[in-house]
Amino acid sequence: MDSIREIVVLSGKGGTGKTSVASSLAYLAGKEAILADCDVDASNLHLIMGPDIIKKELFYGGEVAQIDIETCIQCGKCKEVCRFDAISFSAGVHTIDNLSCEGCGYCSRVCPTGAITMMPRLSGEFYISGIRNGSQMSHAKLFAGGENSGKLVATVKKNAYRMAKERGCDYLITDGAPGIGCPVVSSLSGAKVALLVTEPTMSALHDLKRVLFVVRRFNAIPLLVINKSDINEAVSEEIKKFAKSEKIEHLANIPFNTSFVESMGKARIVAEENQFLKGIFESIWEKAKEVADSSVQN
């Protein structure tokens, strides 16, 4: 078996515990796995993994239009074709709102004097770091209002796969974004297993069903963990029933525990702080590995 097996942690709803789970699995995996933070919009793994940045690069996500006021003849053709209301005309000049511009380049193609240039848009940074457990982590920061988070996720993953190959790691543990949009889709590409972390709330169950659809589309094998499971036992049961009907293996319930927040406050990982929870995470990690391994053999 030589291919790298990726396990991506997703949830649909935010705040269910993806990062706590991903960091705990990485802690247990040690040098067996590379860790990738693909929640580039609001990344948190770096707060508890103690990254020691080895390499940092700028991320250019798409382009942004720029008008040269010297060559612009104020004809307004650019404003006419822009579908994003990014070009405004006031006090006799046309200007571009960087936040609204989606970088399609249509304006630059119709400008009769070549006054509009498409510039690379600096929208984030990405890093390769050594982490406390002896392994490495691929992560990034998308600047506020950044576009193309999907492309940045793809960059983080590409680096993570390369790192795993170089260091002979069998696994890649990926912390995903909430929702079902481009960063989630991008984080699922190539993943063998999607570890779905949910909580027993009606909102989380609703969101789980939607993200499951995306997981299935990418042929990743879904596995389920119910976090804070004792907050509402009835909803927990409902989620288990749903998982059964969907033939999703339910790996564990994690009862509500203040250790999650406490360890975060110490910049520590839950599994290294709490022996009871460590036991639960060990069983999750063993099972997730087993399923990921079998997906490669078949």
Added chain:
Amino acid sequence: MAQTSNVFKLAVASGKGGTGKTLLSTNLASFVSEFDDVLLVDLDVEEPNDSIFVKGLVSDVYPQFKMVPQWDVTRCDLCGDCVDICNFNALVKVGKMIVVYENLCHSCHACSELCHKNALPMKKHHVGDVSVIKSQNLTLLEGRLNVNEEQPVALINNEHSLVNQNWSKYNYQIFDSPPGTSCSMVASTGKCDYILLVTEPTPFGLNDLKLAVDAAKLMKRPFGVVINKYGSGNKDVEEYCRDNGIEVLGKIPFDISIAERYSKGELLLDKHCFRSVVSSLYNKLENIRISQNG
């Protein structure tokens, strides 16, 4: 626009997910509806949850579309210009075919309008729906992205336009926004009069609050903070707000019974300690709204 009328557009946002945006949006909307008409708009189109808490009948459904090019084989001369024009890699030439990846299309129309053979006419592509749900004085607009779509921004923009067309009479408009600080958050909050940033008193909450504050400043929107699960975690969020002159408009106490009731999909205004937070938040927002209009 808001400046010329009494309309108050309030965005409820956060960097981190699961901090309580929906909890706050639905309960604040319900509170206002006790004495006034209120519009609640669920812009978290990837994972809309407001309708779990606001129970009412769906009175209307507006299908939402984005425009995408459709390849016309009879007109195309396979010059390949469209593939070069598209900055989003949504068009690919495969043998003697042009394949359109509708998911990647940003609806800029460039390929369509610049095609010298008119071989890429634009057509409507269904991306999701906006449902109207009425519950007495409260009207909820719920945007819901189809699960096979990846781009929420077009639907969010459509939802804003729909509000301006059909519900502009509502003086109080609450926009429950998606988590994060990227394009979908900017599209949701960028044109609102005020942004409430909901956070929790943990290192993750603080880290993502700072990102959300950066986004609000970038958009030049006034903003304030609500701390949820107050009493758990630590004091760093409060200290950060104090040191940076950011107003904390409310603190929702950490209380396992709030979590339990939320989990069932219930509103919490009958719980005294929770209601008083919402009520005092409402009063502070009223002052902000009056000072903005004045």
